[in-house]
Every structure is written in structure tokens, then in C-alpha cells.
Amino acid sequence: MRKVTFLTLALTPLLALPASAQSSTGTIKIGAITSVTGRFAEFGKMQLAGFKVGVAEVNRKGGINGRKIELLIEDNASDVNKGLAAAERLVNAGVPLVINEYSSSLVKAQAQYLARQKVPNLIVTSSGDDITKPGSDYIFRLNQPATEYARVIFNIFRDNKFKSVAIIAGTGAFEKSVADAAQDFAKLYNITIVEDQRYDKGLTDFRPVLNRIKAKNPDGILMVSYAEDSVALMRQAREVGVKPRLFAGGAAGFALPDFIKDSGSAGESVITATAWVPQLRYAGVQKLNVDLKTALGGQEPSYHAAQAYAGVIVAAEAIRKAGSTDREKVKAALNALNMTTAFGPVQFKDYDGFRNQNPLAMVAQQVQGGAFVPIYPKSVVPRPIKFER
Amino acid sequence: MDSASVTAFFQTLVQGLLTGGLYALIGTGLSLIFGVMKVINFAHGDFLAIGMFITLALFKAFNIDPYLSLLVVAPAGFALGFLIQRFVLARLGDRLGEGSMLATLGLGLIVSNTLLLTFGAQPQSINVPYATTTFQFAGVQISIPLLVAGLGTLVAIVGLNLLLYRTELGRAIRATAQNPLGAELQGVKTTQIQAIVFGLGVAFAAIAGVLLMPLLYTFPTVGENYTTKAFIVTVLGGLGNLPGAVAGGLVLGVIESLGAFYISNNYRDAYGLIAFLLVLLLRPEGLFGKTVKRV
Numbered sequence: 001m002r003k004v005t006f007l008t009l010a011l012t013p014l015l016a017l018p019a020s021a022q023s024s025t026g027t028i029k030i031g032a033i034t035s036v037t038g039r040f041a042e043f044g045k046m047q048l049a050g051f052k053v054g055v056a057e058v059n060r061k062g063g064i065n066g067r068k069i070e071l072l073i074e075d076n077a078s079d080v081n082k083g084l085a086a087a088e089r090l091v092n093a094g095v096p097l098v099i100n101e102y103s104s105s106l107v108k109a110q111a112q113y114l115a116r117q118k119v120p121n122l123i124v125t126s127s128g129d130d131i132t133k134p135g136s137d138y139i140f141r142l143n144q145p146a147t148e149y150a151r152v153i154f155n156i157f158r159d160n161k162f163k164s165v166a167i168i169a170g171t172g173a174f175e176k177s178v179a180d181a182a183q184d185f186a187k188l189y190n191i192t193i194v195e196d197q198r199y200d201k202g203l204t205d206f207r208p209v210l211n212r213i214k215a216k217n218p219d220g221i222l223m224v225s226y227a228e229d230s231v232a233l234m235r236q237a238r239e240v241g242v243k244p245r246l247f248a249g250g251a252a253g254f255a256l257p258d259f260i261k262d263s264g265s266a267g268e269s270v271i272t273a274t275a276w277v278p279q280l281r282y283a284g285v286q287k288l289n290v291d292l293k294t295a296l297g298g299q300e301p302s303y304h305a306a307q308a309y310a311g312v313i314v315a316a317e318a319i320r321k322a323g324s325t326d327r328e329k330v331k332a333a334l335n336a337l338n339m340t341t342a343f344g345p346v347q348f349k350d351y352d353g354f355r356n357q358n359p360l361a362m363v364a365q366q367v368q369g370g371a372f373v374p375i376y377p378k379s380v381v382p383r384p385i386k387f388e389r
Numbered sequence: 390m391d392s393a394s395v396t397a398f399f400q401t402l403v404q405g406l407l408t409g410g411l412y413a414l415i416g417t418g419l420s421l422i423f424g425v426m427k428v429i430n431f432a433h434g435d436f437l438a439i440g441m442f443i444t445l446a447l448f449k450a451f452n453i454d455p456y457l458s459l460l461v462v463a464p465a466g467f468a469l470g471f472l473i474q475r476f477v478l479a480r481l482g483d484r485l486g487e488g489s490m491l492a493t494l495g496l497g498l499i500v501s502n503t504l505l506l507t508f509g510a511q512p513q514s515i516n517v518p519y520a521t522t523t524f525q526f527a528g529v530q531i532s533i534p535l536l537v538a539g540l541g542t543l544v545a546i547v548g549l550n551l552l553l554y555r556t557e558l559g560r561a562i563r564a565t566a567q568n569p570l571g572a573e574l575q576g577v578k579t580t581q582i583q584a585i586v587f588g589l590g591v592a593f594a595a596i597a598g599v600l601l602m603p604l605l606y607t608f609p610t611v612g613e614n615y616t617t618k619a620f621i622v623t624v625l626g627g628l629g630n631l632p633g634a635v636a637g638g639l640v641l642g643v644i645e646s647l648g649a650f651y652i653s654n655n656y657r658d659a660y661g662l663i664a665f666l667l668v669l670l671l672r673p674e675g676l677f678g679k680t681v682k683r684v
Contacts, residue, residue, distance in 0.1 A: 038510045039608065078510065171655075197654040204605045207404045208649035208657075215397045228512030228606045235604075238521040239532040240400070262606075264516045 038078025054312025104128030135355035146177030409642020416622030418593030424629030432497035434612030440598025470591025627675025
């Protein structure tokens, strides 16, 4: 990856070149921002693997009209300001489109900056609702928005006749989106929210909150947090002895293989919303899973890797359809796009206040015997859910 | 109050006290250093982070139990503190206050960035089988690692008191704290004593780091948070007042826990800071400051 970054640096003196100045022969350079370093590096690693598999696949199939593609990957170091600098470097490098990544707090800033610069950006993982709602003509998102994370969990709660739910969520953009959406679904499904506690990043002692929740004895607990907090939360939940029928994680930290590894027995039977599982029945899912695993050196891929892969495939398809690396033409091509990837069908639509949003449902999985197994919806051949009580 | 809410109250109280015990351990190190040298150690939290990362590294590389790594971390912390005082802070001469403050601030930056370069920025934790084990006592669930942390604090603080009040070295430390020049004239090697005290302070922070490791995750800048907490603790108890630091730690732990339980978790850090401001406004010498004796 280092090498790619150097290449970008080498291009920086060419600042004055407009977008269309990408030569019409040679490789096509597509921009991508992810967290190679910093606190989101774990997710970044997954995405880099996805990018690698995606680029290899496009190039193996002959590239775009015979021209190979290459990603200019910029590291945002898990930091908003560095993310904006990364976006600026890609704008100046004249890329036709930028694949935009993970943490909503960062991506929102990057996406808005790119939209102001009239650079189409394709968001692959970040799910804060407010990124595509209201959104912009230049912002496209192929992954599910935060609302869907809450929907799949609450569908399970509803199907199992849960009456009361407690929420613990961080104050970041993504966590807030999921928790707010959860409030809406609770109203819709007639489920009482007995507790809705938000915490600031850096809090490490959840015991008082968990005690509070324990006293209310809800049927379900929805936790929305990043990697490190999810492990601390589950450890302390076991320690405090709070026992709902189900612990549910709103993706992010809970969907990572490391969650199982680090939380050990504390993580058993936690359910989590996830964007993609290898059990989905789209063409190429199995092959993608194998390729990602190889790219990760044998580690199990998370959905972030599949999304990054899909980002490359969709970006390449849009440039092919546009027949040009002109940003406006690429934007128009994205608008008209309708395709199926191993991540799922991709089509950018305007609905429910969302703009250029791919309407895609989520799946749910549960930690059973130290591994994730799919439990929802019917299309993934679900295993029976194990309840805490 | 029905019995469930009574249990919940005691549960929260006990957890607050145990967490507070850790705050006390961190605060004691800071207060000890301030008491003897009038230096506010802004790198205190970063020394705690060093303790956490040594524990992490030993666990990942050799699968050494976090509590066993105390045998390595405590002496290493002491040596580090000793050397820093001897070769960095002592060289600043008599420019007390801003000089030493900036020096410790700088040291903290060096420590956190070294950790960043060595271990990376991603949060890391260790998974030990007893991480979530608890036992019940009168309906209250008590976490074993948290209890060990509380007991560890107790041992460390009792040990420190024995050292200060039962040994010749302790006498020399107290003399240096009361009047460095007078102590020097009586033949106490104050430079040596100051280095020992800084070593002890750093060792305390590092021990707290070890005790936290089975409970929490760590990342290179984890220290900032604890420097603030240590500062609140010492101000609550009175700067340089060791029993005050212990009490301040317990008070902070309980305030945070009860506040998060009864009011809302959303303002958790605010409770400690509000207490901090109130103490500064109403009793600047600290809840357990020296004027208590005069009254």
C-alpha cells in the first residue's frame, strides 16, 4: 500500500490538471480512501483486502475496455482532518471517482467535500443515514444505511414477541443513526424502550448503565458501538449479570471476527446485524469469500471486505458505461446503473428521503459455539436462534 | 425502595468503590510526586499506558498472565521514573513550575508516540478466562478482576504507608517533602530521594495499568484520560495529601457510578468534573486538605 501512496504523492505536483487530463491510454486510476492506520485500522485491513480482490478481478476480465485499473489508496489515519486532506489529494490527482469508506463521522466530511468539488463518490461501508439523506447528486451509497441495521434487529425482536428493549449506543454519527432508527422501529412495532443510554468515546466502564438496565430486565438489549467497546460491553454485561433474552449488536464492532476472539465466552449468543454473509445466495458469493480469505492470509473476511470489493466492481462498471473518465459522465452512469455483484444487487434510488441510495436489506447472525452463523432472514437458510433465557 | 433497587444501589456502590480504588492508586502516585517535588506530572497517564502495553506485550508474546507481569512492570516503572527524575527533571534546576510541567508534558508525548509507533493505534485487549468471572456477595455481583484491582490498590497503598512511616528511607522522603534544604543539611541525599519518589510514582501508575489490563482495552493515547482522572482525584483530596488522594479516588469512583446509574450515563465525565469545580470553588485546599486540621 505504501507504494500506492507514494505514487499519489508523485502525482501531486500535477495539481493543475483537470479531471479529464487522465491520459486516454494506460491504467485508469480510481481513488479510494480508507483507514489504513489508526483506530479503524482493523476495518481498513478488511477493506484493503476487498479492494485487492476487486481490482484483480476487473483486470483479469480485461479491465475497462482493455485498460487496466489501479486504485490510488489514501489513508485517512482514522482522523477527520487527515481524511479531508486525503480527499483533497485525490481530487487533485484527477481521479474520475472516489470510493469512500468506513467510519460515518469521517466519511460524511469527506463525502461533502468531494461533492462540493463535483467528484462522484461511491460509499461502500459507512452507514450513517444523513450521508445519503438528504445526500447530494455526487454521493452514491451501495451499502445499507443505518436504518436497516436497526430494522433487521427489530424484526427479530418483533418476530419473537419482545415487549421491552434497552439501548446503549455511542455518540458517533453511525451509532446515533442506528439508535435513533431503533427508536422509530420500537414505536412502529409497539416495543417499549425502557432505557436509551448514549456514551462518549473513551468511556470504559459500562457497569452503572448495565446495572440500570438489569433492574428493568428488558427482553432485548441493543448495543451500537465500535470494536473495542463491544468487547468491553459484553464482558461487563456478563460480569454485572444482566440477562435479556437476546443481546443484539448493531454491526460495527460486533460483526468483526476479532469480536469473537477477544470477547471469548462473553460474546456467545450475541446476535448482530451484518451487511453480508457468505451464506447469501448471489452469484459468486462463495468465490468471493475464498478470494477474500486468501487476500487476508487465511483470516475470515467481514462484510467490510465484501463491500470494498463491490465498490471496485461498481466503480469499474460505471466508468465502462460512461465510456470516459469524465466525472460528470461517470456520475450519470452511476445514476443509471443496475447490476448484481457478489455483495448484492446495486441500483441507486431516491426513496424515503434518501438520495442515490442502494435499497438493500441486511442479514443477522449469531455467535454460536464461537462462530458466526446466519439467523435471519429466510433467504440465508437460518439456524434457530439461541436465547439467553 | 424495594429490595431490587436496594441491591442495585449496593451493586453500583461496590463497583464505584472498586473503580475508585484504581483511581486512588493512580492519584496516589501523582500526589506523592507533587508532595515531595511540587511537580505536577502530566505524563502520569502515559506511564500507566506503559504498564498496560508491557502487560499486553508479555501476554501476546509469551502468554504470561497479566498479574504475573507485575513482577516485571513494577520494577521497570520504578527504574524508568528514577532515570527520568535523575537525568531529565533534576537537570531543570530550580525552575519549578512551568519548566517541569512542560518537561513532563513532553515526556508524555514521547511515551504515547513511541507506543503508537511500536504497537499501532488500534485498540488491543487481552482475553483471559477470568475476565468476566464474578462471585455473589449478599446479592451483589462482584467482578474478580475488579476486586483484585481493588485489593492490589490496598496492598500498594498500605505498603507505601509502611515505607513512609516505618523506615529510614520514608523519614528521608518526608523530610525532603517538608524542607528540601533542611533535609540536605541533615545529610539526606535529596537528589537521590527525589529520584526514588518519582520512581515510586511511576511504578504506581504502571501497576494501575497492569491491574486495568484484564478489564479493559488499551491504545497508545489511553493515558490522557487517566492523567485527567488522576488530577481530579488529587485535587479532590488535596494536592500532595496521600490519604486525601485515596479518599478522592474513592469519591470520584462512587460519584461517577451513582451519577451514571441514577441520573444518566450521558454526562458521566461531567459528574467528576462538577465535583472538581465545586471543590476548587468552595474548598481549594481539597476535601481533605491541610486546613482540616486547623479547624
